[in-house]
Amino acid sequence: MAGIRERQLQKRKQETLDVALRLLMEHGYANLNMDELAEEVGISKPTLYQYFNSKDELVAQAMVRVFEKMEEHLSELSEKSPLEQLEHFLRLMLKSRSEKRNIMAQMDVEVMHSIVQRYPYMTEHLLATRLKLGQLVMKAQAQGEINPAIPAWVVVNAVFSLQGILHNPFMKTDPQRSDQELAEAIESIVHLFKQGVCNEIPLQTTILN
Amino acid sequence: MAGIRERQLQKRKQETLDVALRLLMEHGYANLNMDELAEEVGISKPTLYQYFNSKDELVAQAMVRVFEKMEEHLSELSEKSPLEQLEHFLRLMLKSRSEKRNIMAQMDVEVMHSIVQRYPYMTEHLLATRLKLGQLVMKAQAQGEINPAIPAWVVVNAVFSLQGILHNPFMKTDPQRSDQELAEAIESIVHLFKQGVCNEIPLQTTILN
Amino acid sequence: MAGIRERQLQKRKQETLDVALRLLMEHGYANLNMDELAEEVGISKPTLYQYFNSKDELVAQAMVRVFEKMEEHLSELSEKSPLEQLEHFLRLMLKSRSEKRNIMAQMDVEVMHSIVQRYPYMTEHLLATRLKLGQLVMKAQAQGEINPAIPAWVVVNAVFSLQGILHNPFMKTDPQRSDQELAEAIESIVHLFKQGVCNEIPLQTTILN
Amino acid sequence: MAGIRERQLQKRKQETLDVALRLLMEHGYANLNMDELAEEVGISKPTLYQYFNSKDELVAQAMVRVFEKMEEHLSELSEKSPLEQLEHFLRLMLKSRSEKRNIMAQMDVEVMHSIVQRYPYMTEHLLATRLKLGQLVMKAQAQGEINPAIPAWVVVNAVFSLQGILHNPFMKTDPQRSDQELAEAIESIVHLFKQGVCNEIPLQTTILN
DNA sequence: GATGAATGAGCGTTCATTCAT
DNA sequence: GATGAATGAACGCTCATTCAT
Known part of the structure; x- marks a missing residue:
């Protein structure tokens, strides 16, 4: 089963959400930008968009x-x-x-x-x-x-x-x-x-x- | 005094502030855009910038x-x-x-x-x-x-x-x-x-x- | 004769040109703006445009x-x-x-x-x-x-x-x-x-x- | 090395600089505009700004x-x-x-x-x-x-x-x-x-x- | 004749989003 | 599957120029 992969993906997604929450708190919605988020999480922007369809x-x-x-x-x-x-x-x-x-x-x-x-x-x-x-x-x-x-x-x-x-x-x-x-x-x-x-x-x- | 012109201007400025307040309420700061504001007030963007130096x-x-x-x-x-x-x-x-x-x-x-x-x-x-x-x-x-x-x-x-x-x-x-x-x-x-x-x-x- | 008026006009025009030259020297063509010029000369912009048809x-x-x-x-x-x-x-x-x-x-x-x-x-x-x-x-x-x-x-x-x-x-x-x-x-x-x-x-x- | 991508990018960047130099010569700094430059180089304006942080x-x-x-x-x-x-x-x-x-x-x-x-x-x-x-x-x-x-x-x-x-x-x-x-x-x-x-x-x- | 007030057109820059590898 | 690179669409702001009084 590809469960291990799946789990890693979920973990990454979770981490992304956590960072997003932190940035939302720090700068608010308008100042949360996808470049910064991707970099902070350590993934690329296209990957970000694979996790989530939109901001x-x-x-x-x-x-x-x-x-x-x-x-x-x-x-x-x-x-x-x-x-x-x-x-x-x-x-x-x-x-x-x-x-x-x-x-x-x-x-x-x-x-x-x-x-x-x-x-x-x-x-x-x-x-x-x-x-x-x-x-x-x-x-x-x-x-x-x-x-x-x-x-x-x-x-x-x-x-x-x-x-x-x-x-x-x-x-x-x-x-x-x-x-x-x-x-x-x-x-x-x-x-x-x-x-x-x-x-x-x-x-x-x-x-x- | 030829204050009639002056008064109209002040009225326009005031109206602009009022509309701005309304838009701020309706869309928040980030979504208040100067084009929309100008149009809504019925003046041009440069005029807006004559009234106020910046957003x-x-x-x-x-x-x-x-x-x-x-x-x-x-x-x-x-x-x-x-x-x-x-x-x-x-x-x-x-x-x-x-x-x-x-x-x-x-x-x-x-x-x-x-x-x-x-x-x-x-x-x-x-x-x-x-x-x-x-x-x-x-x-x-x-x-x-x-x-x-x-x-x-x-x-x-x-x-x-x-x-x-x-x-x-x-x-x-x-x-x-x-x-x-x-x-x-x-x-x-x-x-x-x-x-x-x-x-x-x-x-x-x-x-x- | 309206020569006195005419002469005053010419004087104003001349003065405008002098100021324009100074500003041209100080800031160059691109940074010479008509607002600044008019203000510096002490006339209004429409007056400026009566003296000269364009920048x-x-x-x-x-x-x-x-x-x-x-x-x-x-x-x-x-x-x-x-x-x-x-x-x-x-x-x-x-x-x-x-x-x-x-x-x-x-x-x-x-x-x-x-x-x-x-x-x-x-x-x-x-x-x-x-x-x-x-x-x-x-x-x-x-x-x-x-x-x-x-x-x-x-x-x-x-x-x-x-x-x-x-x-x-x-x-x-x-x-x-x-x-x-x-x-x-x-x-x-x-x-x-x-x-x-x-x-x-x-x-x-x-x-x- | 997959430097082929990298090299193309550098080439594009270089070309951009070259075109920019040409336009600078032809029109001077004030008339060099980023839209024209981007179009002339054949890239979009945001791409231009990825290459260079500002004009x-x-x-x-x-x-x-x-x-x-x-x-x-x-x-x-x-x-x-x-x-x-x-x-x-x-x-x-x-x-x-x-x-x-x-x-x-x-x-x-x-x-x-x-x-x-x-x-x-x-x-x-x-x-x-x-x-x-x-x-x-x-x-x-x-x-x-x-x-x-x-x-x-x-x-x-x-x-x-x-x-x-x-x-x-x-x-x-x-x-x-x-x-x-x-x-x-x-x-x-x-x-x-x-x-x-x-x-x-x-x-x-x-x-x- | 002189002016306060107004504007069309344009420019530098940013951002969410997608393509090609 | 992951990414470097690219972009359409806006946005804040400025300036030469003109209208209306």
Whole structure:
């Protein structure tokens, strides 16, 4: 069997995706160019195009990989309570973001949209992940962990958007945050999320008492 | 004064910036091209370059415009309490976002950084706005409206990042939200923010009671 | 009579030509741009185009002015011997070159050619100047001042080309020459010219003796 | 070795440089455009940019090529006397000029300067060639072949500038010179050079005798 | 008569993608 | 199967020239 070859190929492909993800994080979609990628991986451009039919497909597969990882993480947490799972998930994303290991932020909305439209299997993964998170949210709402007045999709998106706090476009000029500061920030964000979505607390009253 | 000509010019320039902002939102920085912009505004490319010395300067001015609007909004609220001001500001940003009138989210981190570096007056506006918000946050913390344990910059960035909830890269595939839904979402987000940053509420206890 | 207006116009035109000549010397034809010229002269571009129908016509007229000056210089010398006149002319050109007051060198051969073709009155001046110099050369040859074996046109061109010694494209990297050095160089070049074109001297023999 | 591919590439690159040199001569730097060049060579523009990183680098390499040829020529003559070497060199340059195979004259001083500054290896070649010629001149002066009163750099530049006699900007209108005429002109120029720089001959006296 | 404002045409450069070996 | 070499299509930008006031 040519299984050994096949496996090597898969390994190369995987490695390529990993490098692509790194470059996407470092420079964003627009600045990811196929020449640089091929060179960085150590293969030629035609080979790259044998692995992936186009830049967008490559990016789509890279994203799929990210979604897969997310789903893996979600599965590993299944014994906890829904809110705990969401918290844990958020914490994971924040950590990978603080270590610059997260593309999401870099992805241009329009680019993502156009890619999603053209690569249906990506949509599947995307929707699957959103669905799982959405179900978690609704379970949490049913159990009284999360305020049922908040639309589930808002909570799901909040999980993704809150990452932006760590590196938003307006921060680069700031002094670099120390690891210590980042760790504290992560805790604050997680706290903010939990307290923000938790079951109705009569805000004014609570504070004034 | 023959300011009629001058005024028309300023109007055209303004219109150009507006269209540029729209295109930036719709296609992102990388896909904003000067030909398209010129055509869309109804002027020729050289004219565009008479108005703005380069694409980056154009974008910088567009961003400055956004910051100016933000600062205006902030000034108009000065009689309210710090937290109320922040809430109002967040609400404004969410509204303009829900009407697709906000670039921020679309801006690639790298691109922003490079532009900010080259157009110092943009940095000024950026820092000024952040400073104002930061001071508001700290005042709110001093007055017990906001949890002083959360770093001020985290709260400031939260104000910007929470907008992402309305249009994040993973939502485009969803069915379009109705105006009704969006309005509700905005309220949820504002609530989430306020409750999330408010002074320490022993979370678990509150929920369990 | 509107003569006063007319005179002012001519003065403005003249001034424009002078500035154009300066810019031509400083940046060459390709880098002479009409915006810069207009601004430097202190008039608007449309006005510039009222004075001169096109960039090339402007350059043509500037060149004509140069030729006129040359011819003036030549006329002023008419009482001297032919060779003395040539020497004096060469010296003048070298001086204006050493003071960066000479376009000739900067003019691209092709550009000149295309301009010459389109503006016949320039050809006239060009040919007139060349003719005068050619006649001088031939007179000098008839009088035994210049070696009659050298084609007259070679001598004429030599007068122009020898200027290049002072600023040729390969010299910019050199240390700047002091005024003293330049003055010496000019004398050397004049000497080189005179000795080079003078009546046959059996070279080898002369040296060896 | 599969050097056949490699060799074809080098040939193409070489051909490109050759065509570039021709176009530089025919139209000058400013009018050398990459589209035309690519088409003339029979390759696409991106290919051109794979060969050379920029227009300026291309021109720099073309110039370097010319300097290399000059240096080769100089090396081949090492057994002759210094003045003979200079003469031979001048003759070679005149010949290649009369066959339109020489850029030098066309190069705008400003353009050259900017290119030289940016491509240090070009400066090296330029200085090396000038140095060699300068040393030849000084040797000739030491041996009494060349007038030691003339600064060496003036003689070196004369070698370059005298070429201009064959095609100076004011000649294009002339009737084309026949090959015969050109050959004679070359001899005259060489003679002019030798006699011009040779050891002091009391000019007036010699002529009058 | 003078000008602020506008433009057609072109140039240098880049990038995702494919051909030929 | 892997690659060096090639390319179509854009894009940011500039400049001589003209329109409208």
